[in-house]
Amino acid sequence: MTIQLPDFKGGLRAYEPRQEPLALTTGSPFTSRTVFSAAHVVADPFADTSPDSSAAVDWDATLAFRRHLWSHGLGVAEAMDTAQRGMGLDWAGAAELIRRSAAEAKAVGGRIACGVGTDQIAAGTLEEVRAAYEEQLAVVEEAGAQSILMASRALAAAAKSPEDYLEVYGHLLRQAAEPVVLHWLGPMFDPALEGYWGSSDLDAATDTFLEVIAAHPDKVDGIKVSLLDAQREVDLRRRLPDGVRCYTGDDFNYPELIAGDEKGFSHALLGIFDPLGPLAAEAVRVLDTGNTAGFRELLDPTVELSRHLFQTPTRFYKTGVVFLAWLAGHQSHFTMVGGLQSARSLPHFVRAYELADGLGLFPDPKLAEERMKNLLSLYGVTQ
Template sequence: MTIRLPGADGALKVYTPRTEPLALTTGAPFTSRTVFSAAHVVADPFADVSPDSPAAVDWDATLAFRRHLWSHGLGVAEAMDTAQRGMGLDWAGAAELIRRSAAEARSVGGRIACGVGTDQLTGPAASLSDIRKAYEEQLAVVEESGAQAILMASRALAAAAQGPEDYLEIYGHLLRQAAEPVVLHWLGPMFDPALDGYWGSSDLDAATDTFLAVIAAHPDKVDGIKVSLLDAQREIDIRRRLPDGVRCYTGDDFNYPELIAGDEKGFSHALLGIFDPLGPLAAEAVRVLDTGDVEGFRNLLDPTVELSRHLFQTPTRFYKTGVVFLAWLAGHQSHFTMVGGLQSSRSLPHFARAYELADGLGLFPDPALAEARMKNLLGMYGVAQ
């Protein structure tokens, strides 16, 4: 069987899908790295909503996908930007997601960490006091659920802060009251333009100094940092400046194999959106790395970078669309619908290339199902087969 796919130039080409998936199995817990997948949410396709409505979530399918990730040994990073925080999922929906996923994690023994932000502040410009209270409210929800907290970057704080001292004050306050060590998340403006100048400066060297000053003042309250700047050398430089015991979780969806493999001076753990579609393959690669076989790890994971760079291409914030698209093709959900109508945020040639790359990697458990669903989508765009 073949399939006709549109290329970036608009011309159709014939592609022959593979007939068998990559052979992957579940296995023992990881020993050399701590690895989280930032997981997407599954929309309820039958809900009568508009793009401005609160998110309507298919809870059964959403939680089933998290069980899929846990079954392969991955931790779940919940209610992060992959779950469309601030892009279709509001705080009320995120709070419900946190509670449900944390309960599910307890029932299966899965590892979970959840995003803490300030996205309930949707009105006029917020004061620093408002921002502090919003963070505290969300931190309480996560801690009460029994999950680890990830302190996410705040659009409201980026807008309100007058300089580095405001970040030092807000984060210092939160870390002092956190019950357990948290993960600090630095999300770059390529993922969210509203976060430009985070940590008090658009100069990344100055911002890095402030970020590290927060950690240095409270090393006992920081489990680790997640760096999402798509700059491998900067992550390495930050990693080498961390206090002992503070981990670096790579959030670099362009350079993750080399950062996780590490060098003679250290390595990064992982908290990645790309490990949503790559979950089983990523888990297999980390188990190979657990044996000390760096070459085998790279041989498995390096070929996935082309797909990741494709999904995360500019405008990067719309990578969620490709993630959900691949989950549909892989059979993890029955439809390609997203909260906020975000399924319309990428082009047909983008979807076609994502399908081709994912199929070439053997990511689809049922290649015939993926092919049939891709053909259905192409038919909706008028591409005859």
């Protein structure tokens, strides 16, 4: 059985999908690394919405996907940028997502950490930014989840110096009930975060970031670094206080960063582990046995797919993530909140399909093939 894919030269080419998925099963909890998958939300395809209206979420399908991740031993990083925070999901929707997912995590024994931001305000003074953070921190803590202090567009706009970041984050860490994860998201993921930590010079920004941690090491479980710069992450994690973890958010270089070196390693909090969940879990279990080569053998081939999904404009990687969830049968449609399914091109989808199929990511390759044919038909490609 073949599928006709556009060659983007005016013709079609035959592609033969694999017949069997990669054999992956659930297994024991991880012992060597803490691993979170930042999970996407499933839109309600029947809701009468527009890109400017509040998100309509299919809660059953959204929570079912989180149970899928938990079943493979992964933690869920909830209400993060993968869930379209600030790109279709507003704070009201995120708060409901946090409450529902935290309750589901408690019911099934899954690990969950949730994003705390300031997206209920578009802009404001430092005091208003701090109050917005406090409101969201209270929601996450009341839900019984770990908190991830996300980078704030409003803080980036309001802060005039590194000292403003030190003051706001210091205040939040002092009042946090439990140790939090600090999230440094680079401008490739969100251009509004340019100059975060008070400087566009990454060395200077790193010094400020480390100063926040050094002042409150007992309140920082770890840091999530999403700068797509492997060496910078390695250098940063070597400067962390004892007991503070580095969770890689580098969707370009994650295998080498998780594997680590003689001086340490990164844990993981990754958007790419949404489509790679079962395969990533299998790789970490191999790593748990001390078999670093086997871990790399499983995970290294996935990097080409990840770099494809996260190609510039990087912030639209969510479209590819949801596209693959649809092909894999985790949802019945390819619709996204905010209409973001239109954010990538047909060539992008075609390449994502081929790469994911080659990795054996689709539990039912026949279903993925049929759905890919349906998508192609919408673009005028007949089989």
